[in-house]
Amino acid sequence: MKVEYINPFVTSTRSVFATMLGWEITRGAPFVKNSDQPHHDVSGVIGLSGKAKGTIVLSLDREVALAATEALLGERPAEIGEEVVDAVGELANMIAGGAKAQLEQFAMRVSLPTVITGKSHTVQFPSRATQIAIPFESEAGPLMVEFGLVEQSTEESDTTEAATAER
Amino acid sequence: MKVEYINPFVTSTRSVFATMLGWEITRGAPFVKNSDQPHHDVSGVIGLSGKAKGTIVLSLDREVALAATEALLGERPAEIGEEVVDAVGELANMIAGGAKAQLEQFAMRVSLPTVITGKSHTVQFPSRATQIAIPFESEAGPLMVEFGLVEQSTEESDTTEAATAER
Numbered sequence: 001m002k003v004e005y006i007n008p009f010v011t012s013t014r015s016v017f018a019t020m021l022g023w024e025i026t027r028g029a030p031f032v033k034n035s036d037q038p039h040h041d042v043s044g045v046i047g048l049s050g051k052a053k054g055t056i057v058l059s060l061d062r063e064v065a066l067a068a069t070e071a072l073l074g075e076r077p078a079e080i081g082e083e084v085v086d087a088v089g090e091l092a093n094m095i096a097g098g099a100k101a102q103l104e105q106f107a108m109r110v111s112l113p114t115v116i117t118g119k120s121h122t123v124q125f126p127s128r129a130t131q132i133a134i135p136f137e138s139e140a141g142p143l144m145v146e147f148g149l150v151e152q153s154t155e156e157s158d159t160t161e162a163a164t165a166e167r
Numbered sequence: 168m169k170v171e172y173i174n175p176f177v178t179s180t181r182s183v184f185a186t187m188l189g190w191e192i193t194r195g196a197p198f199v200k201n202s203d204q205p206h207h208d209v210s211g212v213i214g215l216s217g218k219a220k221g222t223i224v225l226s227l228d229r230e231v232a233l234a235a236t237e238a239l240l241g242e243r244p245a246e247i248g249e250e251v252v253d254a255v256g257e258l259a260n261m262i263a264g265g266a267k268a269q270l271e272q273f274a275m276r277v278s279l280p281t282v283i284t285g286k287s288h289t290v291q292f293p294s295r296a297t298q299i300a301i302p303f304e305s306e307a308g309p310l311m312v313e314f315g316l317v318e319q320s321t322e323e324s325d326t327t328e329a330a331t332a333e334r
Contacts, residue, residue, distance in 0.1 A: 039285070047214020047222065047278020055214065055279040082294060089293035111214020111278050112222040112296050112315050118206070118288025126256035127249060129279050148279050 001130045005103065005149050006030055009056065010134060012098030013145050016091060017138065021071035025143070028135035033146060037122040038133070040144070041065065042080060044092030044115050045123065048100055050108035054149035056099065057123045058092045067140035080117050089113040095145065106151070168297045172270070172316050173197050176223065177301060179265030180312050183258060184305065188238035192310070195302035200313060204289040205300070207311070208232065209247060211259030211282050212290065215267055217275035221316035223266065224290045225259045234307035247284050256280040262312065273318070 010027055017023045040059035048054040060068065062080060069087040070076040077083045092113045100108045116123070125131040129148040136143050177194055184190045207226035215221040227235065229247060236254040237243040244250045259280045267275045283290070292298040296315040303310050 043283070045212050045281055045283075047216065049214065049216045049276035049278045053276065053278050055281050057281060085291045086293045109216035109220065111216045111220050112317060113293060114212055114222050114224060115291050115293065116210070116212075116283050116288055117291065118285050121283055121285025121288040124252045124282050124284065126253045126280060126282065128253075150279060 001132065001149055006132060006134070008099040008102035009095070009132075009145060009147050012095050012102065013058075013134070013136065016094045016098060017136075020091065020094065021068055023068075023071065023138050023140075025136045025138045028137065030132055030134045033124075033131040033133040037124065038144065039120040039122055041119055041121075042084060042088055042115065042117050043121065043123050044088040044113055046092045046096045046113040047111035048096055048106075048108040048149075049111070050100075050106050052103070052106035052108060052149055052151045054108070054147060055125070056092060056096045057144075057146040058088065058095060059123065059144045059146065060088065061141055061143075062119075064138060064141045064143050068138075085115040085117070089115045099147075103149075168299065168316055173299060173301070175266040175269035176262070176299075176312055176314050179262050179269065180225075180301070180303065183261045183265060184303075187258065187261065188235055190235075190238065190305050190307075192303045192305045195304065197299055197301045200291075200298040200300040204291065205311065206287040206289055208286055208288075209251060209255055209282065209284050210288065210290050211255040211280055213259045213263045213280040214278035215263060215273075215275040215316075216278070217267075217273050219270070219273035219275060219316055219318045221275070221314060222292070223259060223263050224311075224313040225255065225262060226290065226311045226313065227255065228308060228310075229286075231305060231308045231310050235305075252282040252284070256282045266314075270316075
């Protein structure tokens with residue numbers, strides 16, 4: 001995966017947090033995630049597909065997820081429930097929307113977001129995709145954006161489809 | 168969401184398990200998932216986007232994930248590690264590929280899969296999307312496929328993109 005693909009995810013994440021929550025977040029050094037997995041409490045996952053396919057994961061610890069939901073809604077939720085799921089799903093959706101707009105050469109669209117809750121889960125990509133992790137520091141604590149992006153030939157896409165469609 | 172959208176996910180799941188693992192799995196009654204969340208140990212998540220947007224989640228308990236990986240690779244992995252992540256990611260990918268081929272009117276493509284591990288996590292959709300859960304019974308135990316699908320206007324897609332691109 002090309003290094004220049006990192007920047008759209010960084011700038012989109014920073015602008016979504018600034019615009020939606022009023023948080024100025026600072027970026028740490030991106031790294032390639034391997035088997036030494038960070039664990040998280042809440043993750044928003046959203047896919048991208050078009051001339052490339054990708055996925056974006058926004059992972060937060062419990063406290064950061066609660067603070068982010070409070071910044072969005074004006075009221076702190078008592079627990080990790082529906083309000084937090086909606087808030088984290090919408091943040092992931094907007095980060096994906098901003099990143100795909102900067103990667104317009106791939107004409108990607110976003111999927112529906114899902115939100116994972118559960119203490120100390122990890123989100124991994126299958127081994128064929130490079131998983132870039134970008135740590136950020138916010139006023140409520142650390143958060144992480146992970147993404148993968150694979151440029152695909154039309155041929156590859158059609159082969160997969162044909163193979164499963166036949167059955 | 169229309170009831171006729173359920174069948175492509177059912178038939179695709181059954182055919183992928185039959186073809187890839189040699190498992191004949193039986194379907195239970197689909198239901199709309201709400202706040203009473205089932206918990207799982209391993210989940211493969213993959214997005215779909217095009218003229219509709221969606222997401223598919225294949226969730227397995229630890230034992231079923233290990234048995235499925237063994238059926239795929241011929242050897243039982245010692246733990247939930249890279250082999251299980253790859254196997255569950257590929258199963259989710261193939262289920263998505265089969266379902267989108269049957270929903271060709273939406274011209275959807277698949278995103279990159281992600282695989283969530285962590286004891287007793289839940290996968291939720293933000294409240295604007297209906298989350299249909301389809302339980303299946305396999306020779307190794309129960310498993311679940313959850314999906315959502317939203318038909319979208321081009322207008323909605325463009326508005327989201329424009330809003331985030333400006334920042």
